[in-house]
Amino acid sequence: MTVPAFNSVAWFEFGTDQPEEVKEFYGELFDWKYVLNANTPGVTYHSVMTPGAPQPTGGVWESQGAFSNYAIFYVHVQDVAETVKRGQGLGAEVLMEPVTDSAGFTFARLQDTADNHFGVFSAPAA
Numbered sequence: 001m002t003v004p005a006f007n008s009v010a011w012f013e014f015g016t017d018q019p020e021e022v023k024e025f026y027g028e029l030f031d032w033k034y035v036l037n038a039n040t041p042g043v044t045y046h047s048v049m050t051p052g053a054p055q056p057t058g059g060v061w062e063s064q065g066a067f068s069n070y071a072i073f074y075v076h077v078q079d080v081a082e083t084v085k086r087g088q089g090l091g092a093e094v095l096m097e098p099v100t101d102s103a104g105f106t107f108a109r110l111q112d113t114a115d116n117h118f119g120v121f122s123a124p125a126a
Contacts, residue, residue: 006077011121012058018069019046019062034060039103046103053113059072069103074108074119080106083120 003008005014016022023046026032037059044064047056064067077083080098087110088094095117096109104124113115 003126006076006078008076009073010057010076011119013066013072013074013119014059014063014119015061015063015070015072017063017065019060020045021045022060055115072117072119074107074121077120077122080108080122081121084108084110087120 014022025035026048027034031051033049035049035056037045037047037056039045044062046060046062048058048060050057077092078112084092084094084098091113093111094108095111096107097107098106100106105121107119107121109117109119116125
């Protein structure tokens with residue numbers, strides 16, 4: 001996996017109770033392909049393959065109605081906990097505390113001072 005530069009937008013995600021419609025729409029519009037992600041036990045998550053990309057650049061999380069639909073971007077950071085702390089110091093609200101998935105990626109979600117949601121993540125050590 002090629003690791004994106006720190007502090008760059010490196011992932012996007014849709015959370016939806018209509019995953020087939022989302023995948024069909026963006027697949028037709030941008031020629032995106034989808035691969036079922038095996039690193040998310042108990043969650044149906046499809047990785048998004050954009051044309052020419054050597055690896056996934058986003059995902060579609062099937063909510064099954066458990067939460068409201070959303071679209072969000074994630075910024076690749078060196079230290080999620082430190083970035084969350086810095087964001088709070090600047091007035092951000094933590095919407096999801098840092099969690100680490102089975103593949104070693106750590107994620108958190110915040111709300112900026114203008115009420116926009118975004119995420120931060122770090123990749124596992126190579």
